[in-house]
Amino acid sequence: MIPTMVDVNKPSSGTLNREAFSKAKATGATIEFQSVRKAYGSITALHDFSLTIHPGEFLTILGSSGSGKTTALNALAGFSGADSGDILIDGKSVIDEPPERRNLGMVFQNYSLFPHMTVFDNIAFPLRMRRAPRSEINERVERVLEIVRLGALAKRMPRDLSGGQQQRVAFARAIVFEPPVLLMDEPLGALDLKLREALQFEIKEIQHQLGCTVVYVTHDQREALAMSSRIVVLRDGRIEQVGTPSEMYDAPKSRFVADFIGQTNLLAADLSTAGSVSISELGAVYRDADSQARQGAWYASVRPEKLQRRPAEGADIAVGVTVQEAVFLGDVIEYSARTAHGALIHFREQRRDRDRIPERGETISLVLRPSDVVLVPDLAKTGR
């Protein structure tokens, strides 16, 4: 944990200074939520929330506003207690510990930089609260300023920094004491798209170097897919699904997750006959040996890139559609089209050189592999 000195003059490309990381890695902690429940008045913000987060994992809690994601984070941070259940960090219950005794780093949505302190003093704050000796404070703050490439701004006040710079100071302040756990509450929400994408990469990079466990809260599914090792989708205070980004995209377990993560076409599916799937809006009926007879509201989730114009091996489902709109995006073309049964569907294809783009009103035929159709229940209708 002893920081190494940094060669300030070393040239480096990009905004990150990889040499500035200490070789000694902080080890991430294990976090366990055990049936955490929290209600505000008559509204239950979190129902029996149970989740184990592994050391060094980048876990994203994804949900829209009111889903309980901030409640879960605040319970972990210690800002709001839980009505029942327990939270363990490295096997030790912290539910009764105040925030300052949990040793967590945190980046807030609005950065929450102390406006009366310089960049240096902001970053030194957690070290001063831990009564670190002055020499260690100087060393660590300088090193972390190098990591986020803000060495030249150490004496500035927060109000004189741009949004992106403020975000970096907040990040530096959260990692300067090498916490085993880093909490981030929509840290990129206030930034423009370009900066957001650049910082996503930086955050991932720094987390990888530090080895700390990250709990990241966002409502932006693209951000979640890009950064996480695992995603938890929360809806109305309950976990809808937990999985890696590719699991969430390829194998959503509910209509909500299929719809929330990535783009998709959701079409009512009839599963009342065992071994057969009928999607009336596509005019498609196909055999599915694994499928059992199921009642209730089921949907076929078809990702736009799975619908193809060219015949392909195993693409047994054929759908005739009338093109409504073709949107040229450079490398890809996105279409909206109407099936013979009146459903509006979206599909997308890679552009090839000599391809002619079908015009509005033109009737074309699309093919689809049955294995690319994901059947999902509407949990709100079929019950949990």
Place this chain on the structure above:
Amino acid sequence: MSDGVAMPHDGKGAARGRRAPLSSLWLLAPAAVLFLFVFILPVGEVALWSVQGEAGLSAENYEAALGAGPYRTILFGTLQLSFGVACACILVGYPAAYFLASRPPRNRTLLLLLILTPLWVSVLVRTFGWIVVLGREGLVNSMLIGIGAVDGPLQMLYTRGAVYIAMVQVLLPVAILVMFSTMTTINRSLLMASRILGASPWRGFVHIFLPLSAGGAVNAWMLTFVLALGFFITPALVGGPKETMIANLIATQITLTLDWGLGSALGVVLLIAGFAVVGAIALLFRRVTGLSGHGGSR
């Protein structure tokens, strides 16, 4: 009052001293005209009176006002009393303002109303109230005698203590209001941030809330100090001869002895002394904090 030395502002445009475009300066015109006629011209005339002697220009009024004697004693007494009253207002008002600012906004309205209610009652009435409370046969004395704490009535009225209590009571709502308005601009998530970064509630208060609210406290101090300097009725009614304020003295010169020259000189001295103390406090605050005061970012 002061040159905006520690006024809370939004921390962005104002902090960088951006100038208002000339075309919008006319918005200041009504206030400027009023200020000219009700403040600058009268004060100028008073200043002229103060340097007029029997035969032309003379410093005799200032010699009388500032030379050793009762006037100088009363001037220093006034400054001292106002200083003490302003300090007491901050010490008593700060926790109250903190409490108010920590309430959820919808609960604040009623509490603010309670704090402001005394301001609707005339200072004269409130001062008479203290005579009733502190008098020889007043509430406090009857109670103390009733429970057998004292044998005879205590002399509370017409003392320095009575003046302190009454003046603090009159000025306290103003001090609370000024500090409260600064405190509401402090983003509460800063305190949450301090906690998660390792600060106990007390250290979070000392390192974050206190410095961010200090500007409001200094403003409240300066405002109550200046208001106290001009106090007139309260010290006259509940204080003894020793608590005579410079304002009472000026009134005597103008209305009784008709020595307008001396009265004017005392007024000018009071004005300059007030400016000097407020300016010194503002400079000191700036020196200590390294900034011109602010109220936290949003």
